[in-house]
Amino acid sequence: MEKKIPDKVIHRLTLYHSILLECIKNSEETVTSSFIANLLKIDDSQVRKDIANLYSSGKCRVGYAVEDLKTSIEKTLGFTKPKNAFIVGAGNLGMALAKYDNFANYGLKVLALFDNDPLKIGNIINQREVFHVSKLPELAKELNVEMIILTVPGPYAQEVVDFLKNSQIKYIWNFSPAVLKVGEDIEVWNENLMGNFLQFSYKFSN
Amino acid sequence: MEKKIPDKVIHRLTLYHSILLECIKNSEETVTSSFIANLLKIDDSQVRKDIANLYSSGKCRVGYAVEDLKTSIEKTLGFTKPKNAFIVGAGNLGMALAKYDNFANYGLKVLALFDNDPLKIGNIINQREVFHVSKLPELAKELNVEMIILTVPGPYAQEVVDFLKNSQIKYIWNFSPAVLKVGEDIEVWNENLMGNFLQFSYKFSN
């Protein structure tokens, strides 16, 4: 990847991607910047500018070729490089995510789950085994895993992170509500469902 | 609510709130802007500016009173006005969310689930019954519900939205990957898990 594209642009590219999938379902071959802009309630020149970051280009009077644009976004977003991950926390959310087969379509492979509840160890969820957390560092090495999807309850999240400090885990997709303290070598992406709900409900209150 | 606080500020306020919960757990009575800023890797003057939107104020040399600040954020974010919601889609994710009791702490009450699978109708999940989707408009009226949490698979999402067009549902918290087409009278908040994953994995790729 040559130049870093800003966060916000990447976010919009993921939305354009969803729209393109829809276009393909409807057998549309081309799409215009203003079509996309209208759906997302943004400016059409922004759509064109975002697309200028890719290696695709449009045609005057017809717009962009749907398939081309989709492929181009996928290349930029990294669909092409599959990533392995573990789910830590085999509770409701962890199990739901383990059953979410759609991950694979986006290059994310969940290889196993981890928990500290003896009753859950050994269970198989959607063909993935649940191991005790203590085994994680070892298995991460063996299976070449650098990312965990963290779905333990808030109060345990930091504990897990501390335990993994010297493992080879580098990326944490954090579904717990906790703000994690991590060292320089670990990157966190916060999903923060409750926070998002509050933002949503504030936005549309009076 | 007098003045609208920008989206981004609200987002950060939700993060400050999580941090304050942590402070309370550790029996800390005050917190400084730079403490919060360091945790979130942002500028300390931004923290102070965000807080200036609230009715709280800090003390020179000591910082902010944790309890006060927490209450003030909660007032602004609307914890105080509970909201009713239905979950539409009693699949893995829908059931996981139905079991997530933490919602209640943030003013969100899930009253029931809906699905179109006859095998699921009548099931009880964490004390909430699963009804057939066709009953939704009627029950929404009866129970005074204006929000749905949409957890059906992508291809069905638009269908559900179209069906609810003339119901009293006004807010959709969309967990499906679909970009929804809605009228002026319905507000959508997209959770878009796969999109977020892609953004995350782009951000930290080389």
Added chain:
DNA sequence: TAGATTGTTAATCGATTAACAATC
């Protein structure tokens, strides 16, 4: 007092929107 921290203004930076020539 000296030092630490807030609250706020001004400066900088980046993102969005508007405008329009080029093109098919």
Added chain:
DNA sequence: TAGATTGTTAATCGATTAACAATC
């Protein structure tokens, strides 16, 4: 050709950061 759409530059807008006086 006339009309529609892209690609791109310039103008606007908003958000972040820096700086610092006021305060305890």
